[in-house]
Amino acid sequence: MTLREQLREKISAAFYRHGLLCASYPVPIILFTSASILTCCYPLLRLPLPGTGPVEFTTGVQDYSVPSHEPLGDLERPDWYHGPPVAYIQQVLVKAAVSPWDSSLVPVDVFRSPLGKVFSLLEEIRNHVHSDGSGIRSLEALCLQVTDLFPGLRRMQSVLPEHGCLLVSPGNYWQNQRDLFDSDSDLLKTIQKHEPKGLHTSATLRDLLFGVPGKYTGVSHYNRKRVVTYTITVVLSNYDAGFLSSLRTRLKQLHPSANCSLRDDHMVHIHFKEEIGIAELIPLVTTYIILFAYIYFSTRKIDMVKSKWGLALAAVVTVLSSLLMSVGLCTLFGLTPTLNGGEIFPYLVVVIGLENVLVLTKSVVSTPVDLEVKLRIAQGLSNESWSIMKNMATELCIILIGYFTLVPAIQEFCLFAVVGLVSDFFLQMFFFTTVLSIDIRRMELADLNRRLPAEAGLPPSKPGPLRTREAPPPPRPSPHTITLQTPAFRNLRLPKRLRVVYFLARTRLAQRIIMAGTVIWIGILVYTDPAGIRTYLAAQVSEQNPLGDSGGGGLSPHLAVAPVFRGGDPTSTLSIHRAPAPTPLPENQSQGHLGPAGPLPHAPPSMPQITWGAEDEEGWRRLSFRHWPSLFSYYNITLAKKYISLLPVIPVTIHLSPQEAIDTRHPQDTRHPPPPIPKVSVDIQTDLTLYKVAALGLAAGVLLVLLLFCLYRVLCPRNYGRNGVAHGRRRRGDLPCDDYGYSPPVSEISPLLLRGHSMDIECLASDGMLLASCCLAGQIRVWDAQTGDCLTVIPKQRLRQCSSSGCWEQRDVWDTITAESDCACESRDPNLGCDGVSEDDCYPLRRRSAPTRPPLFTDQPDLTPLIDTNFTSQPPSNLATPPRGGFDFGGLVERAYMEHEPPSPSTYPSPSSASSSPPSATYLQRTLSLGDASGPPNQAVGAGTQSAGDWESSVWAMELRGNLIAAGRSSGKLELWDAVEGSLRCSNEDGVSGITALAFLNNRIVAARLNGSLDFFTVEINKPLGLLQYRGAPGRGSMPPSPCYSSEDLISCQLTRSVQCAHQKPITVLRAAAGRVVTGSQDHTVRVYRLEDSCCLFTLQGHSGGITAIYIDQTMVLASGGQDGAICLWDVLTGSRVSHVYGHRGDVTSLVCTTSCVISSGLDDLICIWDRSTGIKLYSIQQEVGCGASLGVISESLLVTGGQGCVSFWDLNFGDLLQTVYLSQSGDGQGVRQLLVLDNAAIVCDFGSELSLVYVPSVLEKLD
């Protein structure tokens, strides 16, 4: 034993034990696994959440120094806070108002003169020079020098500074030139000119220049506060505390802000994450799509388990949590991930893969079902142990190789992958295996629940064998099971659109998507905070809570400065109409010296009040978070992964006198009409936008509805089930294997072959216990439907009619044979003779040969099977010369006779010509049923056969009830045979036209004749112990023949009524059930008769072709199919047509109904399954050529169809092929032409001259 094998064995044993362990203690193991997952994921809590929003960090101004390049181990400092920032931003926040407000002022005055002040301020800032011991510094030296605008921004050229200091203010609109401003007749138009069209969420030029969001600037005609706010933004590249503080002092000194409580001791550093643009997003999205496709295709392979989705979820959970565990473990050991997690994640999943999980599942599932769950798990696990270990070792090797590439990024990836692989293995072994065991156990329980009653329902013991000879009953095939999967996990063979709809309905997918979308959208909104929702909410909260902190964002109340305003300085947006300050403030006087008009101690209500609130301190927070990145991006400077430092704002308050405002007026300003509707006009712009958006949304909604409607019309045309829509067509012969080559193990069902007939079987009848078959040779055999033993043989009626006397003379027989063969010689190939021409050509041949048969040799063996009409295989000389010369029939006949001697049946040598020379009667019936023969067959036939007696008439229809076989002959004679004894009970020769169909119900027999008449017979039994009383009694077949059968005259068959012209044309189908007799005929009509009084109830018209198939059952369901390929469902009580569908090209050959569906088969070899209530075609099954008509329904959900030498079982609800049973070993059998389902669920089908008895495996349905 090599080392390898030893290793393999050890691994296998270990896995086996492990599987036992997992399956034995599922709950503790799952708990343990969950605990370990949570433990390993715990370090993840310390990791920051990924996102693209900026991060900020606040430091004090006093002790600020540019951080060093090396990141310090300081926990308080974020790791991005090292090195100098991209820029320092100093904002000068200007609030200006014309005060006191004069009624003579026009709206433009609100902002024209305040805006005009920007130029002087700019001048002041530009020219500010700070000098101290270290030298003289001006703004030019400190500010960020920009060189060129980003190409493609030419339109901004006139507005943004193109070189020199990056200094941004509203003055940029007028190139920072006062005279341009003064000569501008319409300021608003100038400002509006640069606004982008349409909805724009990110930073606009107006926001950039004003430095505050547009609606806070107050630059509009409808500004009722009459305070204008804007900022002058200075971008500095170097930090100089001295210069900045001197600038601050200077500006404060020039324009002191009263009651201003802004703190100026904090600077905020903002770090911007890497921006993810569309360009980066597309590859990322692609990888994720690939990932999902991979997961989808993988989990699709999970099969044969209780809950497919549950296991798929477990598999995904296994992989995901192993990834989380690996990240957590890496973090725990100090390895912080530097890779972009979102980017490498799909690759990690793909590397780790779901393969092991699938292999495990498949292995466990394919273990024998009857084993204990524990053992199944253990066995499955140990089967795959070697390959699992091998794969894992290979993957580890590959990753190790990757580790030695010495590329840091790859090394890190490999490290993660290794930890991930190991933790994945751990989870597979513990978590997934346990989940699998639970799943399998659930399935087993469902199976057991189902199986017990099913087996209990079987007859406990078979009745003793009836046969006289001592033949051991053939071994009954062991019960096999067909497993029906739970419905939810099978592919419903429905039209695609229905499946989609079902899926949507089942999962409520649409609602959930909408819900999730809303939640995500709100989340994004709050997270990115584009419109300042957070601030707004905070402000509202603080307003409603006056006792609380008056300022948001952890600002301490400004106790020392303005106690009066405590609790009263909410956002300016919310305090539109503030009451004037209750007490005049002493500081107000200082502001007075700026305004030439002098201060007004008690401000009139119209006086604009400039207030400074906490929100002004960090006014930039109200800007879009893309404000700064977009500003810098205009100069081709990226802020991604970098940070900027915002210095505390410098507040500037400017009060202007009305006179000043009037002085700066542009001549055209006064021409502006006063605001038309001052009351509502404040928000009219936003209102308009709102309306636009609403209208757009409405239009989009309507469009969507229309689109969906169109989609619905396209997908669901109204031609449900019309011809030509062959959806879900399945080819038979396809094994139920999935796309991956895996097919469930097929349990062998060995059919019982019933041999004995020498020619093709023509009629089959059964009542559940007995089975009668009649072949073309006229031989009737009766079989035990349970065991397949042949009970009786009725070779040909004449053989039984005489007593067994008379000698047997070879000579005469010889003549007979000669005559027969002569006849056959003349007709040559009946196929050819009869096909094209009418039956007239054939019948005379039969007639002529018939009388040559001497009637005295009644006890002869039936030699007709020996006729070899396959002349093509013989040399032509045989035909020319009499056969006695060159051909010896002696041996053949003698053997046949020897076999005939014992009355017990035995197999005749099957003549090679069995299939090649069916009597013409068959063809008559065939052509009848196929509707080729348009006219009724000639009367001459009837007359001819009549004169010939019984000799030549063949059995066209046969029924079996109780012990009685009713046989309808081509001569129009109805015979009743005893099935057990094989004796003729009675016969009725009232009719002359051939009986094409028979129905035997209770004690009535209905016979349909070729000429369209319908005869009702009553079977009368004179003795009270009539045989019919034995019907249905178990073990009836084992009873010895009752003495009441001994005399034949006890049973009589009386013609009670004959409906002469039931149909205009030959009756093709006859069915009886539920006290009704239904006939279908060539004349396109279906008639319903009452069985008792043979009264015609309805004539159903609706087909446009001859009726070829009818189905009626105890529940009064009537379905009919015709040559036009149409299927009609009728209400038998009212005679109305329930539905009418076209399903086949060509004739409908067979029809069966279940409670929920209708199954039809047609000449096009297609089996269609229809929904009975709606008439929608559910799916169709492609049959082999010539086997289309053979089908049967065993139970509500099990359909059986015949094929070439096989029968197939289908799951009716889902159209899945469950099993195919081959009837002969060679597999090259003939097509199954008829198929009969017996009560005990055995199927009898005839193929060629053989009957086959197939026991239906017990159906095992997995419950949910």
Place this chain on the structure above:
Amino acid sequence: MCATLTTMSNSALTSDQRSERQHNSRGPYVSFITNRTTNLLIRGGMLFFVGVFLALVLNLLQVQRNVTLFPPDVISSIFSSVWWVPPSCGIASAMIGVLYPCIDRRLGEPHKFKREWSSVMRCVAVFVGINHASAKVDFANNVQLSLTLAALSIGLWWTFDRSRSGFGLGISIALLATLTTQILVYNGVFQYTNPDFLYIRSWLPCIFFAGVITMGNIGRQLALALLSNSSFYKRIIVALTEKVNLILFTFGKAKWSLNLQ
């Protein structure tokens, strides 16, 4: 003499018969779609779209490395390549994808290793990952990059293909494509930013090889899926959705680093 002639004709006959028989036994790629041309066209079309898509996406992956953070026109960078690059990628991938199953059939050794869509998805993902790594990961030098990519490509072949024909075809097509690129560069159609191997980048053959393997994988699976099963249209839909994922094929990779003139 006569005998010789007879044996010769016999051998010719038998060889003819053999080839005939071989031709008739169509291996696992038995077509239920009667019209082989239609079948071929459908596959080729799907592969073409896959190739175009991958070329665009992978091109984008490469472009963004040099792209500024806030390009004024992000969308246009998707189509920043010269117009003929995506179509030629598509045509090349269609040819390769059709060629692979064809070669398998000719050689009479049908590819049986991991024939399922999930494996194909995995292969595509790994291929995109290789491109991703080559675009995003900073390598010390070009030799390291080339060696790593070569190892990854071989690993790709070993994991998902393992057929000799696949390897041979991959190598030859990769060499051919490299040669073509070489000629194109030599004639000045475009050039690389920093060529290190004659006029091109040394990792180019590795990417070509991985692309060929991936395309061949997809092509084989398509042939299997399209040809072997009855629910023909379902397969098409599956394949179309799968197209969203696609391959990168060679030129997408080549393109970004070459400055088209």
